[in-house]
Amino acid sequence: MARILVETTTVNWTETTWGQVVLAAVLILLVNSIIFFPRRLFRIRKQRKLEVVPKVRGLSLTDMDEKHFQLRVSAAPQPLVEAGLRLAVAVQGTNDMARQVVTEPTPVPQNTLVVPRDLAPIGSTLWVNWVLDGRVGPGASIRVSRSL
Structure with missing residues (x-):
């Protein structure tokens, strides 16, 4: 052994x-x-x-004509855009606690979105989120002011 x-x-x-x-x-x-x-x-x-769905950045709201606002956002990361990233907007009235959907998730190729004035009266808040395949990113908001 x-x-x-x-x-x-x-x-x-x-x-x-x-x-x-x-x-x-x-x-x-x-x-x-x-x-x-x-x-x-x-x-x-x-x-x-x-x-990971990013937060919307660089929100600005400008006049387009008498019936519409133009909402601008900063550009999203290109890989997410190619994967189908979309923008969703909801409005919250001045005295409302609830939010109404202004747009279903839509693609924004030019980083701008048109919002009707009658859906977003002066003093209301627009809540904007990126949406990717049913996942919603953190929201950003902008107030509709009288100066527009």
């Missing part, structure tokens, strides 16, 4: 066939982990960024 233990401990693993197979397998696993693991992490991180 002691002789078998001595023989197995003194054998050079790099000279035996099974030793070379084990070393090759370890080398393959090491190379795969160095090359492909960062790629997988990058892909997962990119997918998580697509899952």
Whole structure:
């Protein structure tokens, strides 16, 4: 029994066939982990960024004509636009606690949206959200003032 233990401990693993197979397998696993693991992490991180719907930024409201306002927003990230990012607007009256939908989620290719004046009277608040596949981002608001 002691002789078998001595023989197995003194054998050079790099000279035996099974030793070379084990070393090759370890080398393959090491190379795969160095090359492909960062790629997988990058892909997962990119997918998580697509899952997060950003907050609407850069809201401004200007006159378009007697019947419409023009709502401008800052540009959304391009990967999200390509994934189908849309803009939804709701209005909250001066004394109302409830909000009414002004527009269903619509694409905004020029970063502008037209809002009818009769739906957003002076003193009301427009609530604006980005929407992506049923997920709604954090809201931003802008008040409709008399100076428009």
